[in-house]
Amino acid sequence: MAAVGQSVSQGVIVVVERLEARVDLPQLPLPLTAQERTVMRGRRRTSCGRDVLLQLPRHGVLHPGDQLVDALRSCLVVVEAAPEALLRVQGFSTLSLLQAAYHLGNRHVALELHEQELFLLDDSVLAGMLETRGLQVSRCQRPFAPEGGAYARHSHP
Known part of the structure; x- marks a missing residue:
């Protein structure tokens, strides 16, 4: 070494x-x-x-x-x-996205949250679950910046 x-x-x-x-x-x-x-x-x-x-x-x-x-x-x-293979989730209402975030968070899925959309790592099982909830799911390739979670302790000035 x-x-x-x-x-x-x-x-x-x-x-x-x-x-x-x-x-x-x-x-x-x-x-x-x-x-x-x-x-x-x-x-x-x-x-x-x-x-x-x-x-x-x-x-x-x-x-x-x-x-x-x-x-x-x-x-x-x-x-x-780095760009990653992601799912882009869009809802028909703010409540539908909030419910999706709740169900994904309950499964400890890393999420990037925006006002009109959610991003998560590409997963066909989760895509199917979201689609059955009436959400629009598409695949994309882009950088992923998930929320740090309740116990994250890093910040920038």
Whole structure:
């Protein structure tokens, strides 16, 4: 294992810290799914093909826009929300969407909530359940930003 601040092998960037203040370094975009943004350790790949090894403290989740650096602060990796296969749910009324959110939450389904629509990871069983409730369900590919839940403890200024 490489020492903190060193590469594991040629080309691998070891990120160990999340920055709060903006810095002026060239940025490497790191697209991560919603699930990947909850895991603070492991190997990932930037959108330009550079390998990154996450060795971050295990508190909080990563959010799009978070800046990660190596121990020497010589390389800036910026988290992006990667496109994912999702279901887009639209209702005939606000109440129908609220009821859908209730039933999905009761199943501990991660949801992204909007005034006129809900998004959740593509699941044919859930799509069928929602359609039988009279909701319009379509598939799409887009970044997913589910609600953090009642016990989420990360915020940005």
